[in-house]
Amino acid sequence: MQTQIDPTPIPIEDEYLFGWNPTPGIVSVWAHRDGRALIWRRVNGTVVRSAEHYIPWLLATSLQDVKYLGDALQPHDEHASHKVVLRYRKLNGPASSYKYLLYARESRLLEKTILEGAGHRLRRPLNMINELGDAYYRVGPVEQYLMSSGKVYFRGMTYQDLHRLQFDLETTALDPHRGRIFLVAIRDNHGFERVLEAATPEEEAHLIYELCALIRERDPDVIENHNLFGFDLPFLEHRATVHRVPLEIGRTGGPMVMESYQETLAVGPEARKRKRFSVVGRELIDTMDAVRRHDFVVRDIPSYGLKEVAKYFRIASPQRVYIEGSDIFETYQKNPNLVRRYAMDDVTEVDGLSQRLLGAPFALAGMAPRRYERLASAGPAMGILEPILVRSYLRRDAAPPYQAAQQSAEDGLHEGGAVHLFASGIAEQVVKADVASLYPSLMRTFRIGPSCDRLGIFLNILGRLTDLRLEHKEMALQNKRHSIESNHHAATQAAMKILINAAYGYMGAGKMALFADGKAAGEVTRRGRAILNSILDALRQRGMALIEADTDGVYFAVPRGWSAAQEKELVNSIASELPAGIRLEYEGRYRAMLSHEVKNYALLTYDNRLLVHGVALRSSRAEPFGDRFLRKALHCAMVGDVVGVRNLYLETVSDLRNRRLPASELATRVKLSKKPETYMEARNSHQEPAYEALLGAGRTHWEVGERVRFYRTRKGYVWLPDETEEAPIVTDWREQADGKVAPQTKTSLVTYQDIANRRDYDVEHYVQVLRNSYAARLSKAFSKEAFEQLFRAEQQPSLFDVDPPIESIEPLWIRHN
DNA sequence: GCTCTGTGGTG
């Protein structure tokens, strides 16, 4: 039974935000370019499919390319004749806008007709609408369907109503060229759990077939996993191709084959090409996208890996099985049950992550005219806000602005937010205060919106979102914690926050954004800098020790012994001096902070957790021993335990010198970018450790993109394989004493574990690495002399014996004047 | 030194 939340019709003023068509329960849409659309709706617990038609359309700045059609081009309300190829609707708007909505019964026909006309005009053949620059504005078929119908996903549904299935592959290697699937864990939120296995390579094809059959049988609306697009689907696709097993996991009624196409996901740190997979009738969700989006705001997640993230969100079970990635297949051979549990724990955590993080995209899908799976990973500015704005303009028969003709987007090259580093070193009793939604607050308070938005919809939506968000936040608190209602409101407010925070970035997005306005964006940052400066002045006047400030927030140290209440009172008193509509908030307090550089610092919480921000304080080389050293040393330094830092350093050096650390602790990992041929050509002039390590191990073939782990010895580099080869039995034909040849079986000589435990590394090299790349990150915590003394490689006293005793060394404290 | 490219994650 579905829970109906807010069954009331959509108020007129909210049509911009939520669309206007009340159709409930849409869980998936698949639209073809020929005008066919398949809609799946969840009605009282069952899924119904309907086949519909929509009219493919796009927006044009002029009719010049289609004028040649003559009578075959008609305004929308005239001549019902079969000779009409294209119709258009003239939208209200100034000369420079997308004044014409062109449509035809088929998308390809629409585009071909335009391309032909443009080809005549430009006197060259054209193949794609993209070649015509931004004279035309197009969206995908599903977006066309949703924008013109005013429908959205999930109307009247809550997150619990979705049928979600998680599956996770366990493989013998990370690279599908070098390994295979040996196990799949599957579960769904209706209580289903299953583990499929392929003990031998021959069973892999059947395993894939079974997985597909199970998905069809369970028939979920959504398929989820962590790094689904980055690992499971590409791996599955590759193995399915090898075995020629069709990947039929879509909903019956559409083509059941997984489709894939290239896309550039330029969302935050994901700005690179990756393959996008899509399935008819189901939504594919990668929980890592949600983690990334969450971290964009909080910037607090140490790693995006599933296990780390599950711990971070406290959804990891205490009984959870942990197995090192490279040990999984070997463990499976010895103790398959353990790996079964491990894999099931993985999918269970993915479900937990989904419940925790996917509510917001779910709520976004109830607003923006795009598929749920796209909204889960789309950039909120171009990917979500803009479709909402365009839909709103079309609803009003208004032409969206055409930027290329206007200068305003480009000439607004402006300064961004202010970034200050006031002090480096170690501070105690640190407070973080920041302005809640600084930029959107400024936009709303001072009515700064894109000048090209004639209808004022941008600011209208921003205002509506801000008000509604507060209401949902309030409702989330009023309802019982973790109740369906509370979760629904919490997710909705989170979705609105995403949109609100996108508003500023969208205005500054440059000329590709339809509603961009660089000047307005510049005005926002200018006012933002002024607000930040007044906050900093107020803190200085009150004698606080400023550490660093960035756009809308500041870290500072308060006098020793202050209580949290005193800190809050200080922040509130400063907040009360700011303009109405600008809210300065007390965000948190920390026992200590190491300030290294702008945006690079470590925090120690009062419950002794270490939070590290910025890559300057993280290890880029990622030798495990160095990483561990750095975390411990940071902790010691931040509590003023200088002797502890020194001892830790001496211990680590001694561990290296006495070869107490296994090679795996010292290995780095790099991704190969050269093909074997390419490297062999350049090898004489320029050698690279990763390739030399492979060649040294007798490997002459590799794929670009393979990750190679290796460590350094005095003789060269040693490859540390990340996986155990399958079929470890080799048959060795030996000539025996009597001259006969007989087969001799033996197990393979080395497993990766043997190599990982070797100790033949170049000790002096790693002592250098410890000092130069790890200890160096503590340089800002001490004076130059103290640093030299602390990290002197040898224990010998200095020549002249003038060093002060270690016990007397203090870190560089950031203190009040 | 500067610009360009790659990276995050997955077994």
Add this chain to the structure above:
DNA sequence: GATGACACAGAGC
């Protein structure tokens, strides 16, 4: 059937 939110290190010039 595309995006348009980072912030840095390392390679290549």
